[in-house]
Amino acid sequence: MRQNQQKQARFSDAVRRVVARIPKGKTMTYKAVARAAGSPDAARAVGSLMAKNFDPKIPCHRVIRSDGRIGNYNRGGEATKRSLLRAEGAIHKTF
Numbered sequence: 001m002r003q004n005q006q007k008q009a010r011f012s013d014a015v016r017r018v019v020a021r022i023p024k025g026k027t028m029t030y031k032a033v034a035r036a037a038g039s040p041d042a043a044r045a046v047g048s049l050m051a052k053n054f055d056p057k058i059p060c061h062r063v064i065r066s067d068g069r070i071g072n073y074n075r076g077g078e079a080t081k082r083s084l085l086r087a088e089g090a091i092h093k094t095f
Contacts, residue, residue, distance in 0.1 A: 011037060011038070011039055011042065011045070012049055014036075014037035014038055015033060015034075015037045015045075015049050015050075016049075016053075016055075018036045018037050019033060019050070019058050019059060019060060019062065019063060020057060020058055020059070022059060022063070024059075024088045024089070024090075025088050025089040025090050026062065026090060027062050027085065027090050027091075028062065028063055029043070029063070029064055029065065029066045030043040030046040030047050030050075030063055030064075030071075031043040031046075031066045033046045033063055034046045043066070047063075047071070050063055051072070051074050052074070053074065054074070054075070060073070060074070061080075061085060062085070062088075070082050070085070
């Protein structure tokens with residue numbers, strides 16, 4: 001594996017570890033996940049990784065946009081993401 005691929009793999013693993021630790025009822029922004037994974041300027045890369053995540057152990061629905069909007073969800077769209085976050089108590093009905 002080339003050096004760049006190794007760096008990407010380490011970042012991907014770090015992002016998955018960070019997101020896996022977001023507890024029910026809580027959210028993190030893509031930017032905060034990037035920062036916690038060691039790459040503070042990689043929020044868009046976090047979004048790309050979460051868009052491709054289908055591992056049920058990685059609760060990517062708990063990652064939201066920095067502007068306060070929910071963002072998309074690869075397993076049912078924004079409405080499904082909102083519903084999951086409401087069920088976990090992370091957001092209220094008005095959101």
